[in-house]
Amino acid sequence: MSSDTGTRPRVMVLVASSRPGRLGPAVARWFVTASAAEDVAGSIDLADLAEIGLPMLDEPEHPAGGVYRHEHTRRWSERVAAADAFIVVTPEYNYGMPAVLKNALDYLYAEWAWKPVGFVSYGNTSAGTRSVQMAKQVVTTLRMVPIGATVALRITDTVHDGQVRADAAPAGAATAVLTELLHVAAALRPLRAPVATDAPVAELSLAPAATDDLAELLVLQRCCWVQEAIVNDTLDIPALHETFDDLRAWAVSWQVWTVRLHGRLVAAVRARAAGGVWEIGRLMVAPDLAGQGIGRWLLAYAESQAPRGTTSFALVTGSCSSRNIDLYQRTGYRITSPSTEANTIVLLTKDRPEPAPESSLQAAPSR
Ligand SMILES: Cc1cc2nc3c(=O)[nH]c(=O)nc-3n(C[C@H](O)[C@H](O)[C@H](O)COP(=O)(O)O)c2cc1C
Structure with missing residues (x-):
């Protein structure tokens, strides 16, 4: 975190x-x-x-x-x-x-x-x-x-x-x-947690995740990725199987942000730098709040947190997750790797708007 x-x-x-x-x-x-x-x-x-x-x-x-x-x-x-x-x-x-x-x-x-x-x-x-x-x-x-x-x-x-x-x-x-x-x-x-003034839904607060958030984060993640499992017709999705210990382990090497509404954890995202690539993942929004722009807003926030030297953003999603893919494409991402061998996930990337001077290593994001 x-x-x-x-x-x-x-x-x-x-x-x-x-x-x-x-x-x-x-x-x-x-x-x-x-x-x-x-x-x-x-x-x-x-x-x-x-x-x-x-x-x-x-x-x-x-x-x-x-x-x-x-x-x-x-x-x-x-x-x-x-x-x-x-x-x-x-x-x-x-x-x-x-x-x-x-x-x-x-x-x-x-x-x-x-x-x-x-x-x-x-x-x-x-x-x-x-x-x-x-x-x-x-x-x-x-x-x-x-x-x-x-x-x-x-x-x-x-x-x-x-x-x-x-x-x-x-x-x-x-x-x-x-x-x-x-x-x-x-x-x-x-x-x-300070209420975000630019959020699409009133009273949302956004903050770096703390250890106390992780149990709720695990529940939200499972809930959100069940939908992914249904639309992609597979249970072979890491986010669906992770244990609390798995989550605690990756929360050390990723930056994680959580969004709360009146105390309830309703959205989250994680990101980390790999060379010049700012890998963004686990973008999740509680199903009852989907479609209100929270995902898009949180994605923009995660992008804004990229360190100096970032040349591009990268994320992955299920190849049948058309709702996610639409969101990413509407915000400037393009599919750069159509799918894995198993045809289950797609990689999307986007250049960072203001080009950073340093050259970067392109690293594949992990899901
Ligand atoms: C100006 C003053 C007013 C006091 N008024 C009361 C009071 O209304 N009720 C009470 O039970 N004790 C009262 N006392 C006695 C205090 O409870 C007692 O002196 C206590 O030790 C004060 O806390 P201190 O030693 O941390 O200053 C008063 C003491 C002072 C110095």
Whole structure:
């Protein structure tokens, strides 16, 4: 795959208090240990708002525009954007969230969106829960998704000598919060893929395939190539027989892009360079969305990703796949090798519109 975003979400653990002598870092450390977060999450970024030291919001533009004048905002933006999920470790100040937390949230906008947030609160009688209630109404405005599982520590019951007492604090609750957070993070990931503005169907998002996509990709591939088997009257089609391991193996050497509609995987394509030839394959569109231009759009996208030095595009399809052949011919491909000995597949090629200077090796594409 061209880039693998990995299967395990990156979790930011946000320490939301900043006063000298605060309890926040100790609670955060307890949470990370008790939940075994470093073993379970892709990575943990312990983000201490006291160390980060953001001034009171000093950006002239609304953060929704993503135009940041100050270096401290750009650093904060990068850090938050890199996270897939958040644990906010927060005390309760005067029945509400600490100002430093509200300020840190207000600094950014899109960086928070469509990511889950879990709360670990602490305080006196209410164990910080009123702070969490207030924070929830703010984070939902930012399109964050608060999870239901929570940890709420009453300081008198759980803290001794500035440390959370392992025997008194509920490690099971910490694990439950992290488990639910990762669960929701996986479900939300497709929502964060940018919606393609030039797509023929509204709300399509296109992204490099990640490991998490491969199981669904296998199902879509089988489904799409059943149709190929019918029109070509053969079951001798690799795409029909591949196992999950086969798919995982080729996904390493090919760049793969997936298209989702409201989270559902609906199309995909792969490509790789072989000399000056940009081999494109496994172009697939879910049958219920066929005929709406998604295949053509995705093919154009795959072509646009060809590296410098590419002189031509090549792809193969079944010799009886007239619908595919029509699509390819309409987009400038021509049949360069009529069929294999077995008369089952055709090779189609097209010159790259802007000729690249380098000479190229012509390599036969694999199906
Ligand atoms: C300004 C301030 C306001 C507080 N308000 C509350 C409150 O409303 N409810 C509560 O349970 N504890 C309250 N506390 C006590 C905190 O829960 C306790 O001091 C806690 O350790 C604060 O977190 P920190 O040490 O990370 O700053 C307040 C503490 C401070 C400093």
